[in-house]
Amino acid sequence: TQLLEQSPQFLSIQEGENLTVYCNSSSVFSSLQWYRQEPGEGPVLLVTVVTGGEVKKLKRLTFQFGDARKDSSLHITAAQPGDTGLYLCAGVNSGNTPLVFGKGTRLSVIA
Amino acid sequence: DTEVTQTPKHLVMGMTNKKSLKCEQHMGHRAMYWYKQKAKKPPELMFVYSYEKLSINESVPSRFSPECPNSSLLNLHLHALQPEDSALYLCASKAGGSPNEQFFGPGTRLTVL
Numbered sequence: 001t002q003l004l005e006q007s008p009q010f011l012s013i014q015e016g017e018n019l020t021v022y023c024n025s026s027s028v029f030s031s032l033q034w035y036r037q038e039p040g041e042g043p044v045l046l047v048t049v050v051t052g053g054e055v056k057k058l059k060r061l062t063f064q065f066g067d068a069r070k071d072s073s074l075h076i077t078a079a080q081p082g083d084t085g086l087y088l089c090a091g092v093n094s095g096n097t098p099l100v101f102g103k104g105t106r107l108s109v110i111a
Numbered sequence: 112d113t114e115v116t117q118t119p120k121h122l123v124m125g126m127t128n129k130k131s132l133k134c135e136q137h138m139g140h141r142a143m144y145w146y147k148q149k150a151k152k153p154p155e156l157m158f159v160y161s162y163e164k165l166s167i168n169e170s171v172p173s174r175f176s177p178e179c180p181n182s183s184l185l186n187l188h189l190h191a192l193q194p195e196d197s198a199l200y201l202c203a204s205k206a207g208g209s210p211n212e213q214f215f216g217p218g219t220r221l222t223v224l
Binding site: 030031033035040041042043044045048050088090092097098099101102103104106 | 211
Protein backbone atom coordinates (compact mmCIF):
# COMPACT_ATOMS: atom_id res chain seq x y z
CA THR A 1 0.00 0.00 0.00
CA GLN A 2 1.40 3.35 -1.01
CA LEU A 3 1.34 6.07 1.61
CA LEU A 4 1.84 9.80 1.37
CA GLU A 5 2.87 11.38 4.64
CA GLN A 6 1.97 15.00 4.81
CA SER A 7 3.34 17.44 7.38
CA PRO A 8 2.55 19.43 9.31
CA GLN A 9 -1.06 18.41 9.91
CA PHE A 10 -2.00 21.81 11.27
CA LEU A 11 -0.41 25.21 10.77
CA SER A 12 -1.54 28.56 12.14
CA ILE A 13 0.48 31.58 11.08
CA GLN A 14 0.26 35.35 10.87
CA GLU A 15 -0.39 37.15 7.62
CA GLY A 16 2.86 37.85 5.80
CA GLU A 17 4.75 34.82 7.10
CA ASN A 18 6.23 32.12 4.88
CA LEU A 19 5.49 28.41 5.24
CA THR A 20 6.34 25.05 3.71
CA VAL A 21 4.20 21.92 3.58
CA TYR A 22 5.82 18.56 2.91
CA CYS A 23 4.55 15.41 1.25
CA ASN A 24 6.78 12.33 1.58
CA SER A 25 6.63 8.70 0.53
CA SER A 26 8.86 5.67 0.21
CA SER A 27 7.21 4.97 -3.16
CA VAL A 28 7.90 6.53 -6.53
CA PHE A 29 5.05 8.44 -8.12
CA SER A 30 4.67 9.15 -11.82
CA SER A 31 2.91 12.40 -10.97
CA LEU A 32 1.80 14.32 -7.94
CA GLN A 33 -0.99 16.83 -7.56
CA TRP A 34 -1.59 19.54 -4.97
CA TYR A 35 -5.15 20.56 -4.14
CA ARG A 36 -6.66 23.23 -1.89
CA GLN A 37 -10.02 22.63 -0.27
CA GLU A 38 -12.23 25.06 1.60
CA PRO A 39 -14.83 23.85 4.13
CA GLY A 40 -17.87 22.30 2.47
CA GLU A 41 -16.37 22.57 -1.01
CA GLY A 42 -14.56 20.18 -3.32
CA PRO A 43 -10.76 20.17 -3.70
CA VAL A 44 -9.43 22.58 -6.32
CA LEU A 45 -6.44 21.44 -8.34
CA LEU A 46 -3.49 23.82 -7.90
CA VAL A 47 -0.72 22.08 -9.80
CA THR A 48 0.57 18.79 -11.19
CA VAL A 49 4.26 17.89 -11.15
CA VAL A 50 5.55 15.00 -13.25
CA THR A 51 9.31 15.38 -13.67
CA GLY A 52 11.83 14.72 -10.90
CA GLY A 53 13.33 18.00 -9.69
CA GLU A 54 10.55 20.02 -11.30
CA VAL A 55 9.66 23.39 -9.79
CA LYS A 56 6.40 25.17 -10.60
CA LYS A 57 5.24 28.57 -9.42
CA LEU A 58 1.71 29.82 -9.04
CA LYS A 59 1.87 33.44 -7.84
CA ARG A 60 3.09 33.17 -4.22
CA LEU A 61 3.02 29.36 -4.23
CA THR A 62 6.07 27.31 -5.23
CA PHE A 63 5.78 23.56 -5.76
CA GLN A 64 8.71 21.20 -6.02
CA PHE A 65 8.89 17.52 -6.96
CA GLY A 66 11.80 15.60 -5.50
CA ASP A 67 14.52 14.30 -7.80
CA ALA A 68 13.53 10.71 -7.05
CA ARG A 69 9.80 11.52 -7.43
CA LYS A 70 9.09 10.30 -3.89
CA ASP A 71 8.42 13.63 -2.24
CA SER A 72 7.09 17.10 -2.88
CA SER A 73 6.84 20.42 -1.14
CA LEU A 74 4.60 23.46 -1.27
CA HIS A 75 6.05 26.79 -0.19
CA ILE A 76 3.86 29.84 0.32
CA THR A 77 5.48 33.26 0.49
CA ALA A 78 3.84 36.09 2.40
CA ALA A 79 0.74 34.13 3.31
CA GLN A 80 -2.63 35.86 3.07
CA PRO A 81 -5.89 35.05 4.91
CA GLY A 82 -7.26 33.89 1.56
CA ASP A 83 -4.69 31.06 1.62
CA THR A 84 -6.55 29.49 4.54
CA GLY A 85 -7.77 25.99 3.75
CA LEU A 86 -6.92 22.32 3.62
CA TYR A 87 -3.97 21.51 1.36
CA LEU A 88 -3.91 17.97 0.00
CA CYS A 89 -1.17 16.24 -1.91
CA ALA A 90 -2.16 13.28 -4.06
CA GLY A 91 0.02 10.97 -6.10
CA VAL A 92 -0.46 8.35 -8.74
CA ASN A 93 1.83 5.41 -9.27
CA SER A 94 1.22 4.87 -12.97
CA GLY A 95 -1.38 5.15 -15.66
CA ASN A 96 -4.90 5.12 -14.36
CA THR A 97 -4.24 3.79 -10.88
CA PRO A 98 -6.27 5.64 -8.24
CA LEU A 99 -4.94 8.75 -6.57
CA VAL A 100 -3.28 8.24 -3.21
CA PHE A 101 -4.05 11.19 -0.93
CA GLY A 102 -2.02 12.54 1.94
CA LYS A 103 -3.97 13.30 5.13
CA GLY A 104 -3.82 17.02 4.42
CA THR A 105 -2.44 20.14 6.04
CA ARG A 106 -4.96 22.49 7.58
CA LEU A 107 -3.61 26.03 7.20
CA SER A 108 -5.00 29.03 9.03
CA VAL A 109 -3.63 32.47 8.16
CA ILE A 110 -4.56 35.11 10.70
CA ALA A 111 -4.85 38.74 9.66
CA ASP B 112 -17.10 24.62 -19.66
CA THR B 113 -14.35 23.57 -17.27
CA GLU B 114 -16.28 22.51 -14.23
CA VAL B 115 -17.88 19.56 -12.57
CA THR B 116 -21.33 20.24 -11.15
CA GLN B 117 -23.10 18.29 -8.42
CA THR B 118 -26.68 18.33 -7.20
CA PRO B 119 -28.05 18.70 -4.65
CA LYS B 120 -25.65 20.79 -2.58
CA HIS B 121 -27.17 19.49 0.65
CA LEU B 122 -29.32 16.42 1.33
CA VAL B 123 -30.96 15.20 4.51
CA MET B 124 -32.52 11.76 4.40
CA GLY B 125 -33.92 9.13 6.71
CA MET B 126 -32.59 5.62 6.87
CA THR B 127 -35.56 4.26 4.88
CA ASN B 128 -35.41 6.86 2.10
CA LYS B 129 -34.18 6.41 -1.45
CA LYS B 130 -32.35 9.35 -2.98
CA SER B 131 -29.86 10.04 -5.75
CA LEU B 132 -26.84 12.27 -6.12
CA LYS B 133 -26.04 13.67 -9.55
CA CYS B 134 -22.81 14.75 -11.16
CA GLU B 135 -22.26 16.30 -14.58
CA GLN B 136 -19.24 17.41 -16.60
CA HIS B 137 -18.97 18.72 -20.14
CA MET B 138 -15.20 18.61 -20.52
CA GLY B 139 -15.27 15.41 -22.56
CA HIS B 140 -13.59 13.51 -19.74
CA ARG B 141 -14.01 9.75 -19.99
CA ALA B 142 -13.19 8.81 -16.41
CA MET B 143 -15.46 9.79 -13.54
CA TYR B 144 -15.15 9.11 -9.83
CA TRP B 145 -17.17 9.09 -6.61
CA TYR B 146 -15.41 9.87 -3.35
CA LYS B 147 -16.62 10.04 0.23
CA GLN B 148 -15.03 12.54 2.59
CA LYS B 149 -15.54 12.61 6.34
CA ALA B 150 -14.71 15.69 8.39
CA LYS B 151 -10.99 16.42 8.75
CA LYS B 152 -10.08 13.46 6.51
CA PRO B 153 -8.90 13.22 2.89
CA PRO B 154 -11.31 11.94 0.21
CA GLU B 155 -11.78 8.15 0.07
CA LEU B 156 -12.33 6.59 -3.35
CA MET B 157 -15.62 4.72 -3.78
CA PHE B 158 -16.11 4.05 -7.50
CA VAL B 159 -14.38 4.69 -10.82
CA TYR B 160 -16.08 4.71 -14.20
CA SER B 161 -13.97 4.56 -17.31
CA TYR B 162 -15.67 5.00 -20.68
CA GLU B 163 -19.02 4.59 -18.93
CA LYS B 164 -18.11 1.22 -17.45
CA LEU B 165 -17.50 0.56 -13.78
CA SER B 166 -13.80 -0.19 -13.46
CA ILE B 167 -13.20 0.10 -9.70
CA ASN B 168 -15.49 -0.56 -6.74
CA GLU B 169 -13.57 -0.06 -3.51
CA SER B 170 -15.65 -2.62 -1.59
CA VAL B 171 -18.46 -0.15 -1.13
CA PRO B 172 -21.64 -1.46 0.57
CA SER B 173 -24.49 -2.23 -1.80
CA ARG B 174 -26.65 0.49 -0.27
CA PHE B 175 -24.60 2.76 -2.57
CA SER B 176 -25.32 2.08 -6.24
CA PRO B 177 -23.50 4.03 -8.95
CA GLU B 178 -24.75 4.59 -12.46
CA CYS B 179 -23.21 6.22 -15.52
CA PRO B 180 -26.02 6.92 -18.03
CA ASN B 181 -23.66 8.60 -20.51
CA SER B 182 -20.19 10.08 -20.73
CA SER B 183 -21.25 13.35 -19.09
CA LEU B 184 -23.36 12.08 -16.21
CA LEU B 185 -22.70 10.10 -13.08
CA ASN B 186 -25.29 9.20 -10.47
CA LEU B 187 -25.05 7.69 -7.02
CA HIS B 188 -28.23 6.01 -5.84
CA LEU B 189 -28.69 5.78 -2.09
CA HIS B 190 -30.95 3.38 -0.23
CA ALA B 191 -31.20 2.31 3.41
CA LEU B 192 -28.24 4.38 4.49
CA GLN B 193 -26.89 4.52 8.02
CA PRO B 194 -26.08 7.64 10.07
CA GLU B 195 -22.37 6.85 9.69
CA ASP B 196 -22.78 7.38 5.94
CA SER B 197 -23.20 11.09 6.59
CA ALA B 198 -20.33 12.82 4.77
CA LEU B 199 -19.38 15.06 1.86
CA TYR B 200 -19.76 13.11 -1.38
CA LEU B 201 -17.47 14.31 -4.13
CA CYS B 202 -17.56 13.63 -7.83
CA ALA B 203 -14.46 14.05 -9.99
CA SER B 204 -13.52 13.60 -13.63
CA LYS B 205 -10.30 13.13 -15.54
CA ALA B 206 -9.28 13.53 -19.15
CA GLY B 207 -7.82 10.52 -20.87
CA GLY B 208 -4.03 10.60 -21.13
CA SER B 209 -3.57 13.27 -18.46
CA PRO B 210 -1.32 12.44 -15.48
CA ASN B 211 -4.38 11.63 -13.38
CA GLU B 212 -5.36 15.28 -12.91
CA GLN B 213 -8.79 14.97 -11.39
CA PHE B 214 -11.20 17.87 -11.31
CA PHE B 215 -13.63 17.80 -8.41
CA GLY B 216 -17.16 19.05 -8.09
CA PRO B 217 -18.30 21.09 -5.07
CA GLY B 218 -19.74 18.04 -3.37
CA THR B 219 -23.04 17.04 -1.80
CA ARG B 220 -23.25 17.32 1.98
CA LEU B 221 -25.30 14.29 3.02
CA THR B 222 -26.85 13.88 6.44
CA VAL B 223 -28.55 10.60 7.32
CA LEU B 224 -30.92 10.79 10.27
